[in-house]
Amino acid sequence: MSGTFAIGRLFGVRVRVHFSWIFIFALIAWSLASSWLPSQYFGWGRAQYWTVGIVGSALLFVCVLIHELSHSLEAIRRGRKVRSITLFFLGGVSEIEDESKSAGEEFWVSIVGPLTSLGLGALFWLMYLNLRSGAGQLTALTQYLMIVNLAIGVFNLLPAFPLDGGRVLRALVWRATNSHERATRVASFTGSALGFGLIGLGIVFVFTNSLVTGIWLVFIGWFIQSAASSVRRDEVEKQTMSGRTVGDAMEHTFPQVAPGITVQDLLDDYISKDFRRAYLVVLGDTFQGLITATDVRGVPAEQRAVKWVSEVMTKAADVLTLPPDAPLEDGLRVLAQRNIHQLVVVDSGMPVGLLTRAGVLRVMEISDLLAREEARERTDDS
Ligand SMILES: [Zn+2]
Structure with missing residues (x-):
């Protein structure tokens, strides 16, 4: 996801x-300090409202992180790789590599998040009950965290993709029908239904009760609906690609350069002549690495004449590669997840081709065309 910055690592997850x-963060702190807290707890000073507002907002952030972490840890426990957790405006996403291998795995990795939030809510509830006699800042914090954690837990249990509850639903349908495809369709349709429902409810709110609540509902509804429909699109894409391999989509001719030329030479003699994005660095018969336009851009103009390609390239050991018989889905996934433009296709240690996003798109477009033609012929026959 672009527009993010790293804040550290927890249990090996970035x-x-x-x-x-x-x-x-600012919006929550502000609405706590200026509206919710003064309506529940009277007679504090301005500084106290703001302190509790800011601390409350920060602790909410920690609670959302714990929720996401619970998904990640359950996935790791089941032998999957988790690349990172990203917190963004409506919560968080765990980037878990590969899809669940079984319905049971999908079920547990999904449900552990809402359960964690409900557990946190119950914990803050207990603390709140013990503190309730006082009207102090700690009481206010525990009350707020109890409410938001219970709300996060319940909201995420709604059986609508992309919410956790939608994934739980998908796991249950998957188990019942033995079809991951049908399960994804069901969960994404309930996601769209919930999304449109929230948008409708939001519009009602805008005209009757509260403009701000209405706008929030429309916004959240739109977010859920668009995520749900993009999952449906991915599923269609996957079907178009099924059976194709990386070898089908790769370019067999790929530009090569020697490691001993300068970055300036690469620019003058190659990039500015044939406008390729990536060059394999090859010496004799051995594959040394990959150099891309992005690498070149990273070298300041005045240093390009004295830097060797071999100093700037990604070394062969670090270049992401796939064998030609890997499924095309894998190729597309690596390109998308790593946000790179090309992959080197390697067969027993030697580069045999280059898989680019354009190449994958071309194969998908043409298979889609052929599939539609076939469908038409079938209709003609009948
Ligand atoms: Zn979750």
Whole structure:
């Protein structure tokens, strides 16, 4: 996800924050300090409202992080790789590599998040009951955290993709029908239904009760609906690609350069002549690495004449590669997840082709065309 910055690592998982969180953090602190707290707890000073507002907002952030972490840890426990957790305005996303291998795995990795939030809510509830006699700042904090954690837990249990509850639903349908595809369709349709429902409710709110609540509902509804429909699109894409391999989509000819030329030479003699994005660095028969336009851009103009390609390239050991018989889905996933433009296709240690986003798109477009033609012929026959 772009527009994010890393804040550290927890249990080996990189934690990133989207810039929108700064805005949301301020918005929550402000609405706590200026509206919710004064309506529940009277007679504090301005500074006290703001202190509790800011601390409350920060602790909410920690609670959302714990929720996401519970998904990640459950996934790791089941042998999957978790790349990172990103907190963004409506919560967080765990970037877990690969899809669940079984319905049971999908079920547990999904449900552990809402359960964690409900557990946190119950914990703050107990603390709140013990503190309730006082009208102090700690009471206010525990009350607020109890409410938001219970709300996060319940909201995420709604059986609508992309919420956790939608994934739980998908796991249950998957188990019942043995079809991951049908399960995804069901969960994404309930996601769209919930999204449109929230948008409708939001519009009613705008005209009757509260403009701000209405706008929030429309916004959240739109977010859920668009995420749900993009999952449906991905599913269609996957079907178009099924059976294709990386070898089908790769370019067999790929530009090569020697490691001993300068970055300036690469620019003058190659990039500015044939406008390729990536060059394999090859010496004799051995694959040394990959150099891309992005690498070149990273070298300041005045140093390009004295830097060797071999100093700037990604070394062969670090270049992401796939074998030609890997499924095309894997190729597309790596390109998208790593946000890179090309992958080197390697067969027993030697580069045999280059897989680019354009290449994948071309194969998908043409298979889609052929599939539609076939469908038409079938209709003609009948
Ligand atoms: Zn979750």
